[in-house]
Amino acid sequence: MTLPWQKSSHSEEASSCLCLTTGPTGLVRIRESDAPNVVLTTTRGRLRPFISAIKADRLPQGRERMTLxxxxxxxxxxxxxxxxxxxxxAGTIHLREGDAPGVVLTTTPARLRPLISAIKANRLSP
Incomplete structure (x- = not known):
């Protein structure tokens, strides 16, 4: 099944835009146009705090990422x-995959605990 990807209305350049889609299970999938094989899958409930952090400019920028x-x-x-x-x-936790070091997920311990619990309980689907 091919999912219809939609470009974010806040993306400006065609070569570096954010694309989103939702599947039949309600999961939200996010990818960058210049890295279409790297897909972040999450739920709407878990995406809301991330969007709030972006709007409040609470994500690490430039040099801060390199010094981790x-x-x-x-x-x-x-x-x-x-x-x-x-x-x-400020107590944030940053996660990345070895084969995609430029894609960094930033969260807090309180937000990461439910994900770790779900992984340990095998409640996530591929």
Whole structure:
């Protein structure tokens, strides 16, 4: 099934825009136009705080991202298929995949706990 991707109305340039789609399960999928194979899948409820952080300009910018001390997850295997985590300013947590180091998810411990619990309980679908 091919999902219809829609360009965000806030995206300006055609080569670096954000695209979204929702599937039959209600999950929201987000990708950048210049990296269409890297897709973030989430729920609307989990996306709202992220959008609020963007609107309030509470996301790390430029140099702040480069100075993070990344640590490979102890549960990750060998090669690029691994997850890295870094502690950021003001108690934020940053996550990225080894094969997509430019895509960084920023969250808080309180928002990350439910995701970790769902993963441990095998409540997430691929």
């Amino acid at each position: 001390q990344w640590q490979k997850s102890s549960y990750s295997g060998e090669g690029d298929a691994c997850v890295y985590v870094a502690a950021g300013p």
